[in-house]
Amino acid sequence: MTARREPRVVTEGFHQRVFAVVRLVPAGAVTTYGDVAAALGARSVARHVGYALAALGRHGASDDVPWHRVLNVKGAPVGDTSQRALLEAEGVAFDGRGRVDLRRYGHRFERELLWEALRAAE
DNA sequence: GGTTTGACCATAA
DNA sequence: CTTATGGCCAAAC
Numbered sequence: 001m002t003a004r005r006e007p008r009v010v011t012e013g014f015h016q017r018v019f020a021v022v023r024l025v026p027a028g029a030v031t032t033y034g035d036v037a038a039a040l041g042a043r044s045v046a047r048h049v050g051y052a053l054a055a056l057g058r059h060g061a062s063d064d065v066p067w068h069r070v071l072n073v074k075g076a077p078v079g080d081t082s083q084r085a086l087l088e089a090e091g092v093a094f095d096g097r098g099r100v101d102l103r104r105y106g107h108r109f110e111r112e113l114l115w116e117a118l119r120a121a122e
Numbered sequence: 123g124g125t126t127t128g129a130c131c132a133t134a135a
Numbered sequence: 136c137t138t139a140t141g142g143c144c145a146a147a148c
Contacts, residue, residue: 010143033130043131044142050129051144070129078129 020121029107075100
């Protein structure tokens with residue numbers, strides 16, 4: 001019989017869910033592409049998180065999404081240089097190499113809130 | 123409608 | 136530290 005497909009993470013509402021997760025990150029905290037992906041169920045979709053956020057600019061629906069709080073796993077901003085200024089304005093400190101201490105500023109997603117946000121995004 | 127390009131991460135050598 | 140590879144796409148050209 002045909003092989004059973006395991007549930008995918010990147011489904012039709014993927015972009016919406018990425019945005020919903022990013023919205024949970026409060027000012028003064030940061031997260032990473034990998035963490036967002038993990039919150040959605042699979043770390044390997046980190047790339048797709050990037051794709052979704054890149055698409056965000058095209059769509060112009062980034063009003064509610066604090067995209068600047070998303071860093072790469074090294075704790076460094078990706079892309080726009082204004083990202084650093086935005087974070088510093090929220091009280092996030094950068095080290096000499098332009099990196100953020102993720103252990104200090106990294107946001108921990110709570111399951112309850114995550115559920116709620118994801119459910120609302122559907 | 124094929125080819126190109128793009129906000130990434132973990133792992134191995 | 137660097138380089139290479141694999142991993143669930145989707146929009147623009």
